[in-house]
Amino acid sequence: MWLYTFKRLLQGVVTVWFIATATFIAMHNVPGDPLLNDRAMTPEIRANVEAKYGLDQPLATQYFIYLRNLAQGDFGISFTQENRQVNDIIREHFPVSAILGVLAVVFAAAGGVLWGALTAIYRNRLPDYIIMFFVILGISVPSFVVAALSQVSLVNLNSLFGTTVLPVAGWGTIFHMLVPAMVLGLGTMAYLTRLMRSSMLEIISSDFIRTAKSKGVPPARIFTKHQLRNAILPVVTVLGPAIAAITTGGFVVEIVFAVPGLGRFFVEAVQQLDYTVIMGTTVFYGAFLVFMVIVVDVLYGFIDPRMSMK
Amino acid sequence: MQSLSSADFAPIPNSQEVHGISRPSLSYWQDAWIRLKANKRALMSLYIVIFLLLFTIVGPWIWRVSPAAQDLDQVSQPPGSPRVALIVDDYTPWFGEGNPLETGLRTFGDPTTQVVRLQWNALPGAAGHRIYRNLFPLGPERAYGIPIGEFFDNNTLFFEDRLDLKPQNYYYSVVALGQFGELLDSYELIEVDVKRVTTIAEALEQELVSHTSNFQIGDAIDMAWHPLGTDYLGRDMLARLMAGARVSLFIGIGAPFLFVLFGVMYGSIAGFLGGKIDQVMMRFADFVVALPFLLFMILFKIAFGVGPGESGVLPMLVALVILMWPATARLVRGQILLIREQGYISASQLLGAKTPYLILRHMIPNTLGVVLVTLTFAIPSAIFTEAFLSFIGMGVVPPTPSWGSMSNEGIKTMLTTPHELIFPAVIISITVLAFNLLGDGLRDALDARMRNQE
Numbered sequence: 001m002w003l004y005t006f007k008r009l010l011q012g013v014v015t016v017w018f019i020a021t022a023t024f025i026a027m028h029n030v031p032g033d034p035l036l037n038d039r040a041m042t043p044e045i046r047a048n049v050e051a052k053y054g055l056d057q058p059l060a061t062q063y064f065i066y067l068r069n070l071a072q073g074d075f076g077i078s079f080t081q082e083n084r085q086v087n088d089i090i091r092e093h094f095p096v097s098a099i100l101g102v103l104a105v106v107f108a109a110a111g112g113v114l115w116g117a118l119t120a121i122y123r124n125r126l127p128d129y130i131i132m133f134f135v136i137l138g139i140s141v142p143s144f145v146v147a148a149l150s151q152v153s154l155v156n157l158n159s160l161f162g163t164t165v166l167p168v169a170g171w172g173t174i175f176h177m178l179v180p181a182m183v184l185g186l187g188t189m190a191y192l193t194r195l196m197r198s199s200m201l202e203i204i205s206s207d208f209i210r211t212a213k214s215k216g217v218p219p220a221r222i223f224t225k226h227q228l229r230n231a232i233l234p235v236v237t238v239l240g241p242a243i244a245a246i247t248t249g250g251f252v253v254e255i256v257f258a259v260p261g262l263g264r265f266f267v268e269a270v271q272q273l274d275y276t277v278i279m280g281t282t283v284f285y286g287a288f289l290v291f292m293v294i295v296v297d298v299l300y301g302f303i304d305p306r307m308s309m310k
Numbered sequence: 311m312q313s314l315s316s317a318d319f320a321p322i323p324n325s326q327e328v329h330g331i332s333r334p335s336l337s338y339w340q341d342a343w344i345r346l347k348a349n350k351r352a353l354m355s356l357y358i359v360i361f362l363l364l365f366t367i368v369g370p371w372i373w374r375v376s377p378a379a380q381d382l383d384q385v386s387q388p389p390g391s392p393r394v395a396l397i398v399d400d401y402t403p404w405f406g407e408g409n410p411l412e413t414g415l416r417t418f419g420d421p422t423t424q425v426v427r428l429q430w431n432a433l434p435g436a437a438g439h440r441i442y443r444n445l446f447p448l449g450p451e452r453a454y455g456i457p458i459g460e461f462f463d464n465n466t467l468f469f470e471d472r473l474d475l476k477p478q479n480y481y482y483s484v485v486a487l488g489q490f491g492e493l494l495d496s497y498e499l500i501e502v503d504v505k506r507v508t509t510i511a512e513a514l515e516q517e518l519v520s521h522t523s524n525f526q527i528g529d530a531i532d533m534a535w536h537p538l539g540t541d542y543l544g545r546d547m548l549a550r551l552m553a554g555a556r557v558s559l560f561i562g563i564g565a566p567f568l569f570v571l572f573g574v575m576y577g578s579i580a581g582f583l584g585g586k587i588d589q590v591m592m593r594f595a596d597f598v599v600a601l602p603f604l605l606f607m608i609l610f611k612i613a614f615g616v617g618p619g620e621s622g623v624l625p626m627l628v629a630l631v632i633l634m635w636p637a638t639a640r641l642v643r644g645q646i647l648l649i650r651e652q653g654y655i656s657a658s659q660l661l662g663a664k665t666p667y668l669i670l671r672h673m674i675p676n677t678l679g680v681v682l683v684t685l686t687f688a689i690p691s692a693i694f695t696e697a698f699l700s701f702i703g704m705g706v707v708p709p710t711p712s713w714g715s716m717s718n719e720g721i722k723t724m725l726t727t728p729h730e731l732i733f734p735a736v737i738i739s740i741t742v743l744a745f746n747l748l749g750d751g752l753r754d755a756l757d758a759r760m761r762n763q764e
Contacts, residue, residue, distance in 0.1 A: 018597040023609065031615035140743035142694060142714075144701045145735040148721050155725075244602065251604065251702055256721075267702055270608055282609060285602045293600075 005298050012290045019286035020070055023279050024063055030273065053079070053276075066279075075280030080272045086280035089265065094284070096171060097254070097261035101247045103181035108188035108246065109239065113232060115189070116196020117223075120204060120231075131193070138190030143249060147183045147256040154179060169258040180257040184250055188242045192235055200231040233304055240296035244289040342679070345755035352751020358744040366555040377553035377711055381534055381544040383423065383508055385476065386727045389547075392477075393533040397525060398507040401425060406468030415484050415498040418468070422507040426471040428482060433496045436486030438462040440493070441469050444481040445726070448499055454483045462491060477506035508533070539729050542719060547733055550711045554734065557623055557712040561696045562741075565630035566688035572631065573638025574681055578669050580639070581646030592643065595636035606633055607695065608704045621710040626699065630692055638684050645677040679756035686749035690742040697738050713738045 050056045053076075054065055069076060075086035115135070119128045154168045167176050203209065204227060212222050251263040262281060269277040336344070346352055384393065401424055408418045408429050418427040428441065444455025459469045471482075480502045486494040513531060525531065538547035580591040610629035611622070649655065649672070658668060693713075699705035700714030708715065713734045720731030 015597060015600045019601055022601060022606070026606070026609045026613040029613045136743060136746075137739075139746060140690070140739045142697050142701070142717070142735065142738055142742075144698070144717060144721065145731070145739070148724055148731065152724065249604075252698065255702060266605065266608075267704070270612060270704065273612075278609070282602065282605045285605055286600065289602055290600055 001298075001301055004301065005294075008294045008297060012294050015290050016283070016287045017067075019290070020067065020283045021063075023282045023286075024066055027275055027279050028059065030275075053077075070283065075284070076276040078274055078277050080269075080274045080277075086276050089277060090262065090280065090284055093260060093262040093265050096259060097247065097250055097263055100177060100181055100184060100250060100253070100259060100261060101243065103177055104185035104188070104246050104250075105239070105243055106185075107181055108185035108192055108242065109235070111185070111189040112192025113196050113228070113235060115193040116235075117200055117228060117231065119193065119197045120200030121223075123201065132197075135190045135193045138186050139194075143183060143187060144252045144256060146186055147180075147253055150179055150183055151256065169256075171259050176257075176259075180253050180259060183257075184246055184253045187249070188246055192238070192242070195238065196231060196235050199234045200227060203227050203231045233300075236296065236300050236303060240293035243292045243296070247285065247289065338679070342752075342755040346751055349751040349754065351747050352755070355744040355747040355751065358740065359748060362555065362559070362741055362744070365552065366559050369552040369555075370549070373548055373552065375546045375549040377545060377549040378709060379545065379549075381536070381540055381546070383506070383512065383544070384533055384536065384540050385474070385544040386542050386723060386730065387536065387540045388727060388729045389537060389539040391539070393506075393535065394530050395506045395508045395533050396422075397510055397513060397527055397529050397531060398422060398424060399527060400509050400511065401472075404468075404470055406466070408468070415482065415500045417500070417502055421502045421504050423475045423477055423504055424472070424507050424509070426475060426480070426482075426502060426504060428469045428471065428484070428500075430467055430484045430498060432464045432467060433484070433486035433494075433498070435496065436464065436494060437489050438464070438487035438491065439467070440485050440487055441471075442483040442485065443471065443473075444483070445478075447481055447501075448483065454485060454497070455481065460487065460491075462487065475504055477504055479503050506533070538733055539727075541716070541730050542723055542727075547729070550716060551713075551733060551737060554711040554713045554716055555737070557621070557706055557710060558693055558696055558714070558738075558741075561623060561627055561630065561712075562689050562693035565627050565634070565692045566685055568627070569631040569635040570638045570681060570685045570688060573635040574642050574674060574677070576635065577639035577642030578646050578673055578677070581643035582650060582665065582669055582673065584647075584650075588643070592640070595639050598633065599636045601633060603633055604695075604698070607699060611699070611704060620707065622705065622707040623710070626696060626705060630695065634688065634692075638681070638688075641680060641684060642677050645680055646673050649673050649676050683749060683753045683756060686745055686752050690745040690749075693738065693742055693745075 047056070054062055057065070073087070075090070078084040078086060078089065081089075115131050119131045119135075122128045151168055154166055157166065158164050158168070166179060167173075170176055209222065209226055212226050217226075247263075250259075250261055251267060253259065254261040254264040255267065262285075266278070266281045269281065346356075383395065384391075387393075404418070404425075404427055406429065408427075412429075413431050415428065415430040418429050421427075430439070433439065438461050440460040441458050442454035442456065443458050444453065446453070446455075448454065458471055458473055461469075481499060482502055483497050483499045485497040488494050508531070510525075510527075536546045536548065538551065541547060541550065576591065576595070580588045607626075607629050610632060611625050614625035614628060655668060655672060658672060663671070696705060696712060697714030697717065700712045701718045703718065705714055706712045716734035717731055717738070720729075720734060724731045
């Protein structure tokens, strides 16, 4: 198990290096000039600024400086915000995205498992049809539409009660996080519900359930111990990619609900061609996602004892 | 127990019928088609997809309205709104002459979409006045609306509003200003019902009337018809939805087609060759999978660059292909590994078949079912990605319409004119839903191993 974890971590480091290199190559092909703005720049000043950011070096040297800084956890200085470290920007805005993402993942996973199990138990009966209708809705309606509609409903809700029941936008308290997290997790929840449903259906019709029933195990115990525990395994395997989808999917939700997260900041940085911020954020996100997938895979080994045998 | 007689042991007559084949033999694809036809949801989705393709390809030939043409007399009009307009004279400036006997805030002449003329008497204690316009009556919080004009003297007691007028009710307020331009407490309010008008020149220009027809000032004419209303720039929603469908479906179908094609080639080569080459190729695919998808979509899009006058469709297509091929490649490789061990491959090799022939003749056709299912599921996710990127302003470049960018424009006015958001949102949802259900149906029909439990 430990050897497996170590191997996965090593693979992860190589993957992060690949992400960093791809980011470097992509960014150096961007047309346009980061130093070309409305301020007039004499050649001397330009040379100074280029020297400051290392832009006068050959590309290979730039690449190695970039990798060395990355290895030390230094993403550099923002191009457009004077004297602001990219590390500071990430430190300031990432926790917001992370809290929102964690809430969304918890919401999606809990909802997905619950609804999926319910639909399987009530297969081809009314609860199944109702839940699957909403699942199909959750899969086919884009998140920005859901975000906009939920904002309108919040406005109506607040004006109905005459006070602010739940804030429409912004960030700060737990009440600010609730609705954005639900909107963010909705698509993933729909996906997990479908997965849980088919996995649960497979379990329900399997032999060991019939055995448990025939030897008189109470239905509640069959449900929790035998069905849920086994059916949940495929859901856990896709949690890693699901976290990835939710974190990057946060862009839209952060924009619509005015949440000061890293996703919104990334979009702004792209619009301003803030090279170091774009590169830093991309590599940081990439490393985070690679790490999350490894964590989920390793955790899976603990949940499913069969895995550690391999 | 029943007793048996000797008659029970008589031999059954040898009938030819037993050996006959009761049903015609079906190929794999014929069988799949029968299964798909039996699936009502999938068939319904197939019809919707066909309708969408017709809407995209044939639609612009039937509804010949330019998606870029602006109808400034009908801006942000929901579908079915009245479109009768009165013909009036050309606009002439007005300098506040009117009937001085009337008092209070009042209109001069008929309030029309061309101009609303306001007159008032100096408010008590005012050193100047500011005029506000609102869509809603003055509530308890005294929301006057948007300021549209202000005068820091007491000589100017009239105002002409020509700012983006629509045929609806407006609430105008005039509020007294103090010595330093601060708002005082006294105000007057008037509700104005604005009528839609147009001038002869405009009517001729928009071809609402012909030169030969007989009309005069005061006649009522019908404005241009917009079945689904207009957007915030007065562009026809139906025409824009059709033009947007071209962009959205071009990316949504073109990109999956290309990356599935690439993934099939990559995966089949890796799977067939096996060994070291396979390992290296699949490790590279793993790296590409690890790239954070949306961030790299945006990165690649700005790396390719969009020149002036370009729509930004091609960069997005290329970025999608670069990032999304590995899933297909993995799947196809797995299939090829299975097929490679089958007897008929050895038989073909024994007959002298070369590798390209084996791959093209035997392996790829046998993976086609799985590939088709992947393709169908890749389409909605590509459509989503396009809509998502266009929504955050990283997709197609305005004025090119796409469903995502139309939603982005519509969301800004969703409280006052919800149709601008609803139409693109609904059509995205229907398209994604149709392709998803079709994919489910195809999977059930084509591939016994992937068949789900529904």
